Amino acid sequence: MEATLAITEAVTKKPKPDPNSLQFGKTFTDHMFTMEYKADEGWTNPQIKPYAPIEIDPAAMVFHYSQTVFEGLKAYRTKDGVVRLFRPEENFKRLNRSNKRLSIPPIDEKSAIEHLKQLVALEKDWIPTEEGTSLYIRPFVIATEPSLQVAPAKSYQLFIILSPVGSYYPTGIQPVSIMVEEDTTRAVRGGTGSAKTGGNYSAGYNAQAKATANGHAQVLWLDGMEKKYIEEVGSMNVFFKINGEIVTPELSDSILEGITRKSVIELLKSWKVPVSERRVTMQEVKDAYDNGTLEEAFGSGTAAVISPIGELTWRDTTMTINGGETGDVTTSLYKTITNIQTGKERDPFGWTLKL
Structure with a gap:
């Protein structure tokens, strides 16, 4: 990754979308970043070039054995034009943890962040400034070697696209x-639950379809062995406020280590709010609901930031939490994190990186 970054700008630029009608992950910017890996050369040929379809061999191993990982982070632009990234170093650390689990060679994290900064700087006019908007950043790695051997590939490609x-x-x-x-x-x-890899998400489509058909936004997953312990929501880590304490499932190799989750925990500790990471059963949550001590519930993730949970349906019981309203702690977390991300509030943690 020590090679010089080559930049080829698009001749024709796309029209910018209406910031008030943006859908998640449907519109993409003018440029993308790419880099290649070969076993005898390492990671080489970093490029920023016009966003375009890619040509790939039908035998590429990503299609057959799902050797791929991805990340998700955001860039924000303040009213005065300052562009900020939120904790990008944590995303690239996690990308390398996912790479290790999927037998993909690691990338140089510092160089990757520098390349990302150049890509975002080039596309800064694509970053919307309206309330709740941002530029979503999707780095991903795919195995490109054309082979049907059941073994780690010898060639890969890293992409970064922006939306x-x-x-x-x-x-x-x-x-x-x-x-x-x-x-x-x-x-x-023992599986790949702690890695950010595509199969973990497509494995949840059936359950998500059932949830959607029954009027629910997301699925809450339980552990795969006993169906007893809470793990995470489909696109978020999950937190419960029980009798004044915030509890969240402790990390394991079947739970994704969320960057927003980490930020929530650090923020709560700075506020001296009791917070613990431990095993949490659905029965404990149900009991807390029955005895009136389940005060709030919310999810955390890059895409949603903080998402309050108003209803939780388990078996034949629908629990309406906090009267179906957003709780005080949930609101404070959302406002503080989004204000830090967008520069409206001081960043005492050093979470944001200015371009």
Whole structure:
């Protein structure tokens, strides 16, 4: 990754979308970043070039054995034009953890961030400034070697693409309804649940379709062995406020280590709010609901930032949390994190990186 970055600008630029009607991940900017890996050369040929379809061999191993990982982070532009990235170093650390689990060679994190900064700087006019909007950043790696051997590939390609986005949920910060899934499993211990890889997400499509058909926004996954312990929501880590304490499932190799999750925990500790990472059962949550000590619930993730949970359906019970309204802690977390991301509030943690 020590090679010089080559930049080829697009001759024809796309029209910018209406920032008030942005859908998540449907519109892409004028340029993308690419870099190649070969076993005898390492990572080489970093480029920023016009966004375009890619040509790939039908035998590329990504199609056959799902050797691929991805990341998601955001850039924000303030009214005075300053562009900020939110904790990009954490995303590239996690990308390398995912690479290791999927037997993909690691990338140089510092160089990757520098290349990303140049890509975002080139596309800064694509970053919307309206409330709740941002530029979503999707780095991903695919195995490109044409081979049907069941073994790690010898060649890969890293891409970074950019997409201006509005709120992940159409309702924004309004509370959402979540369905607890017991029939299918997202991940099991010893599997790839802690890696950000495509198969973990497509494995949840059936459950998500069932949830959507029943009026729910997302699925809450339980552990794959006992169907007893809470793990995560489809696109978010999950938190519960029980009797004044914020609890979240402790990390394992079947739970993705969220960057927003980490930020929430650090922020709560700075506020001296009791917070613990431990195993949490659905029965504990149900008992807390029954005895009146389940005070708030919310999810955290890059796309949604903080998403309050207003209803939680488990078996034949629908629990309406905090009267279906967004709780005080949830609101404070959302406002503080988004204000830090957009430069409206001081960043005492050094989370944001200015371009």
